């Protein structure tokens with residue numbers, strides 16, 4: 001799997017240099033990065049300028065070539081940032097080692113997302129927070145089918161456009177605390193914690209909604 005991302009590393013910054021990266025929404029989400037922070041799928045580090053200042057962050061990625069491009073950005077960060085090559089599905093960190101785990105457009109790419117979420121759950125301390133900026137399958141019929149069709153070719157370059165990332169996180173044991181729409185019901189800003197789910201506490205975007213709808217429980 002690293003091969004496709006090693007290949008994409010060459011063109012990644014050019015392909016991704018647009019307003020569609022939603023920097024202000026990411027900044028708002030990343031503001032909650034606290035304590036010992038693990039950022040999974042750091043890529044070429046394009047999100048690093050959106051990180052809050054002065055944090056201590058471990059950034060991992062499966063692709064050494066992505067990490068190579070991320071290193072100058074990590075060095076320019078005002079806090080402390082360590083970059084490591086690692087597989088999200090098989091983390092080498094001990095249980096309960098992080099207070100916050102962050103993903104950004106990564107859960108569409110990790111081959112077995114539920115396995116990765118189980119690893120995130122393991123390495124987060126009880127009460128630790130999962131922050132995700134991710135694109136997912138729309139629940140609108142037409143948009144959902146379009147994303148299914150797109151996935152037929154985007155998966156050839158390592159990206160699935162039609163994942164149910166919120167359900168995958170729940171399956172691994174996370175309690176979802178808020179889901180906010182960044183673009184329709186396709187790009188979401190999601191907060192979750194490692195903790196038990198209580199009854200009536202299961203935030204979702206309204207069904208069939210394709211309208212931006214900020215939502216907190």
Ligand SMILES: C[S@@+](CC[C@H](N)C(=O)[O-])C[C@H]1O[C@@H](n2cnc3c(N)ncnc32)[C@H](O)[C@@H]1O
Nearest residue numbers: 005041042043061062063087088104105109110
């Ligand atoms: C779409 S890119 C997003 C990169 C970055 N977060 C951004 O928004 O620019 C997905 C990233 O996930 C990484 N990735 C894919 N599978 C992975 C895995 N199993 N473990 C760790 N990183 C992985 C890829 O190498 C790539 O850098």
